[in-house]
Amino acid sequence: MEHCACTLRTGTTGLMSRQPAARRLAVIPCSHLLLCQMLDENHHLIQCILDYQSKGKAAECTQYQQILHRNLVYLATIADSNQNMQSLLPAPPTQSMTLGPGGLSQSGSSQGLHSQGSLSDAIGAGLPPSSLMQAQIGNGPNHVSMQQTAQSTLPTTSMSMSGSSHGSGPGYSHSGPASQSVPLQGQGTISNYVSRANINMQSNPVSMMHQQAASSHYGSAQGGSQHYQGQSMAMMGPSGQGSSMMGQRPLAPYRPSQQGSSQQYLGQEEYYGGEQYGHSQAASEPVSQPYYPDGHGDYAYQQSSYPEQSYDRPFEEPTQHYYEGGNSQYSQQQAGYQQGTAQQQTYSQQQYPNQQGYPGQQQGYGPAQGAPSQYSGYQQGQGQQYGSYRAAQTGPAAQQQRPYGYEQASLPKPPGRVGGSGMLDLAARLPPAKRHFVDHRRVLVRGGRGGDGVTCFHSEPRKEFGGPDGGDGGSGGAVILRGRCLGWRGEVAVSAPDRQVKSLSSVLSRYQGLDGEDGGRKNCFGRSGRPLHIRVPVGTLVKEGSEVLADLSHPGDEYIAALGGTGGKGNRFFLANDNRAPTTCTPGQPGQERVLFLELKTVAHAGMVGFPNAGKSSLLRAISNAKPAVASYPFTTLNPHVGVVHYEDHQQIAGRATGLSRRRGWGAIQSDALADIPGLIRGAHQNRGLGFAFLRHIERCPFLLFVVDLSVPEPWTQVYDLKQELEKYAEGLSRRPHAIVANKIDLPQARARLPQLRARLGQGAIALSAATGENLEELLLRLKELHDGHVAVGLELGHQPLRW
Ligand SMILES: Nc1nc2c(ncn2[C@@H]2O[C@H](COP(=O)(O)OP(=O)(O)OP(=O)(O)O)[C@@H](O)[C@H]2O)c(=O)[nH]1
Numbered sequence: 026m027e028h029c030a031c032t033l034r035t036g037t038t039g040l041m042s043r044q045p046a047a048r049r050l051a052v053i054p055c056s057h058l059l060l061c062q063m064l065d066e067n068h069h070l071i072q073c074i075l076d077y078q079s080k081g082k083a084a085e086c087t088q089y090q091q092i093l094h095r096n097l098v099y100l101a102t103i104a105d106s107n108q109n110m111q112s113l114l115p116a117p118p119t120q121s122m123t124l125g126p127g128g129l130s131q132s133g134s135s136q137g138l139h140s141q142g143s144l145s146d147a148i149g150a151g152l153p154p155s156s157l158m159q160a161q162i163g164n165g166p167n168h169v170s171m172q173q174t175a176q177s178t179l180p181t182t183s184m185s186m187s188g189s190s191h192g193s194g195p196g197y198s199h200s201g202p203a204s205q206s207v208p209l210q211g212q213g214t215i216s217n218y219v220s221r222a223n224i225n226m227q228s229n230p231v232s233m234m235h236q237q238a239a240s241s242h243y244g245s246a247q248g249g250s251q252h253y254q255g256q257s258m259a260m261m262g263p264s265g266q267g268s269s270m271m272g273q274r275p276l277a278p279y280r281p282s283q284q285g286s287s288q289q290y291l292g293q294e295e296y297y298g299g300e301q302y303g304h305s306q307a308a309s310e311p312v313s314q315p316y317y318p319d320g321h322g323d324y325a326y327q328q329s330s331y332p333e334q335s336y337d338r339p340f341e342e343p344t345q346h347y348y349e350g351g352n353s354q355y356s357q358q359q360a361g362y363q364q365g366t367a368q369q370q371t372y373s374q375q376q377y378p379n380q381q382g383y384p385g386q387q388q389g390y391g392p393a394q395g396a397p398s399q400y401s402g403y404q405q406g407q408g409q410q411y412g413s414y415r416a417a418q419t420g421p422a423a424q425q426q427r428p429y430g431y432e433q434a435s436l437p438k439p440p441g442r443v444g445g446s447g448m449l450d451l452a453a454r455l456p457p458a459k460r461h462f463v464d465h466r467r468v469l470v471r472g473g474r475g476g477d478g479v480t481c482f483h484s485e486p487r488k489e490f491g492g493p494d495g496g497d498g499g500s501g502g503a504v505i506l507r508g509r510c511l512g513w514r515g516e517v518a519v520s521a522p523d524r525q526v527k528s529l530s531s532v533l534s535r536y537q538g539l540d541g542e543d544g545g546r547k548n549c550f551g552r553s554g555r556p557l558h559i560r561v562p563v564g565t566l567v568k569e570g571s572e573v574l575a576d577l578s579h580p581g582d583e584y585i586a587a588l589g590g591t592g593g594k595g596n597r598f599f600l601a602n603d604n605r606a607p608t609t610c611t612p613g614q615p616g617q618e619r620v621l622f623l624e625l626k627t628v629a630h631a632g633m634v635g636f637p638n639a640g641k642s643s644l645l646r647a648i649s650n651a652k653p654a655v656a657s658y659p660f661t662t663l664n665p666h667v668g669v670v671h672y673e674d675h676q677q678i679a680g681r682a683t684g685l686s687r688r689r690g691w692g693a694i695q696s697d698a699l700a701d702i703p704g705l706i707r708g709a710h711q712n713r714g715l716g717f718a719f720l721r722h723i724e725r726c727p728f729l730l731f732v733v734d735l736s737v738p739e740p741w742t743q744v745y746d747l748k749q750e751l752e753k754y755a756e757g758l759s760r761r762p763h764a765i766v767a768n769k770i771d772l773p774q775a776r777a778r779l780p781q782l783r784a785r786l787g788q789g790a791i792a793l794s795a796a797t798g799e800n801l802e803e804l805l806l807r808l809k810e811l812h813d814g815h816v817a818v819g820l821e822l823g824h825q826p827l828r829w
């Protein structure tokens with residue numbers, strides 16, 4: 026076991042103070058292995074310098090040159106203090122050297138020698154001295170005391186020293202020389218570089234393990250991945266802050282990128298838990314050799330400690346693009362680290378504000394911590410790193426959207442936003458008690474609000490550039506007025522006579538459509554709000570102001586009263602070639618809001634018109650299932666009533682004793698509806714009696730029944746007056762197809778007046794008795810004839826017959 030112990034016996038923090046300290050050493054112990062490493066480092070530094078020169082990056086070149094020169098000066102110091110320096114020089118190229126996971130190949134060694142030659146030339150050029158190689162020279166047994174000294178004297182030194190302490194883990198090689206990177210932090214003239222070096226101290230536990238551990242501990246480790254892990258750890262902040270690092274564990278996705286020995290991982294776990302810190306100080310274990318001049322340099326130089334294959338690789342990978350891409354979040358983090366190197370307290374304080382995005386990463390990558398073995402390479406770790414930082418960049422926006430996108434979608438809607446369902450429940454809870462007839466209603470309808478789009482990005486381990494996957498919100502539900510329909514017979518809607526079909530009493534004054542759901546992750550669109558159907562009686566007119574919008578005169582007719590709002594767009598919608606990570610999302614739109622006036626015009630085939638007490642209600646009860654009130658006083662009926670007469674066929678009706686079929690099922694072949702309206706009197710158009718406003722309910726009736734009380738004197742005058750009132754209400758209404766019904770024929774005086782009535786009104790007047798049911802068959806036959814005539818005319822005009 027070769028041990029490299031280049032000891033700095035004084036607590037130093039920077040180059041300016043360290044070099045004098047180094048000069049005070051009489052002999053700086055050195056070894057062949059250490060020299061090989063230092064030369065190889067220098068070789069890679071030269072590689073980086075040349076590479077940056079070819080790319081025209083002068084700033085990076087300057088920084089690397091400064092590093093290189095410090096290394097050369099330090100090598101010269103070692104050479105001065107060791108008389109047998111020549112014997113420690115690397116072996117000839119034929120000699121194999123395996124250093125760390127990648128190992129230093131023969132070519133690597135030779136290149137190192139060659140680069141050393143180049144370095145000599147560089148020294149000759151008069152470049153400033155450097156002591157970077159001290160970072161590669163471990164001081165295992167003594168580094169604890171050094172760290173303590175550094176912490177007590179110079180905070181910046183303590184930072185790097187603590188970083189080095191992380192590298193020592195129970196599973197790490199004890200044979201590898203511990204590194205000491207303290208000198209890098211005192212470079213006031215290259216503060217940026219110093220800060221980077223300080224940052225990278227944290228990651229060096231891993232990288233140094235590979236570099237220097239020639240033992241079998243790291244023989245199977247993948248240098249690249251571990252390098253990268255070390256780099257990610259470097260970005261996490263000061264490694265000496267054991268407790269604070271716990272808060273940064275979301276960066277754990279980087280750790281799994283090392284697929285090497287489990288011992289390393291265990292060591293890191295201890296490191297996170299803070300146990301490793303104390304343990305490493307008590308042991309002479311390999312410590313980090315950190316420094317990464319900048320974003321590129323970090324990675325490049327770190328890779329330079331590895332074989333050439335690993336070294337060249339990162340420059341071809343998107344990682345470089347990532348660092349070059351100017352990710353603002355990452356840059357801010359870097360700035361935070363740099364500032365932190367100047368003063369430890371500042372470092373730790375600024376580090377965390379700059380990592381606001383990490384909590385989000387923790388959610389996304391938390392499980393990765395427990396499964397490091399699934400990450401096979403550092404490139405994948407890079408991808409995670411990139412994704413994590415990108416997520417951090419969009420973190421605030423995503424957090425703002427999450428209340429919409431995730432939580433709200435999973436939680437029940439607040440009661441205030443879902444007015445529609447609440448109203449439905451309320452309507453369902455209404456007592457089925459007495460309902461008043463309502464033929465006018467003012468209704469405020471509002472469509473449901475569209476769900477909000479969300480902003481989120483695809484989160485998946487080992488998948489780089491997940492891309493936006495915020496789904497769109499669902500559309501709000503519409504509010505639809507629907508003519509009363511209990512079912513369908515083929516394509517024909519079937520209505521049923523019940524209490525609700527006759528009135529708008531069940532219609533509420535306000536309806537709110539159901540809201541659409543918000544979008545979700547993984548391009549999940551929110552569910553659209555279900556349409557809210559409002560049952561209205563057949564014959565309902567929908568008006569907005571004075572404009573008639575719809576006439577629901579047939580069962581099943583629908584009218585969309587209010588449209589739901591469109592759903593918002595998720596950030597996936599805004600994905601474009603020039604914006605691969607959009608954070609824009611749009612909220613859902615409110616639904617349409619309208620104030621409508623509903624007016625019911627009762628729909629029936631036949632409308633019965635007559636004076637009060639003529640017996641209209643009695644007649645309706647006699648021939649239909651309707652049960653209107655019957656009394657011997659006028660104006661018993663105050664609201665229209667609709668009764669349905671079901672015909673099986675004409676012969677059956679005629680063959681019955683009563684001449685009437687009262688089927689209550691749905692098997693009727695044909696049916697007629699009769700509307701019984703309040704009684705009219707002479708001067709109704711002058712608002713006498715109940716007025717004639719209720720005539721609207723017979724306005725839709727294609728044919729009429731004039732019901733007269735044959736028991737009163739001059740009953741034919743009632744017909745004259747009725748027609749006059751109808752004509753004043755609506756011109757031509759009295760000329761519709763009609764039949765004259767002379768009721769109460771059972772009374773003796775009524776039967777005596779029948780000839781006079783027929784002489785004045787025609788022989789078509791039907792004499793019957795609603796009370797006894799006499800001659801009702803003739804009325805039904807007449808209704809059938811009128812109905813057939815109406816259907817025939819309607820078919821000629823292309824109208825579908827109204828069915829009940
Ligand atoms: N004798 C006899 N009485 C009848 C007949 N039809 C109805 N009546 C009576 O006439 C009175 C009024 O009957 P209604 O059916 O209420 O008359 P209406 O036309 O509906 O009256 P309003 O609802 O006020 O318009 C009741 O007392 C009935 O019993 C009938 O055929 N013969």
Ligand SMILES: [Mg+2]
Nearest residue numbers: 642654661662
């Ligand atoms: Mg009545």
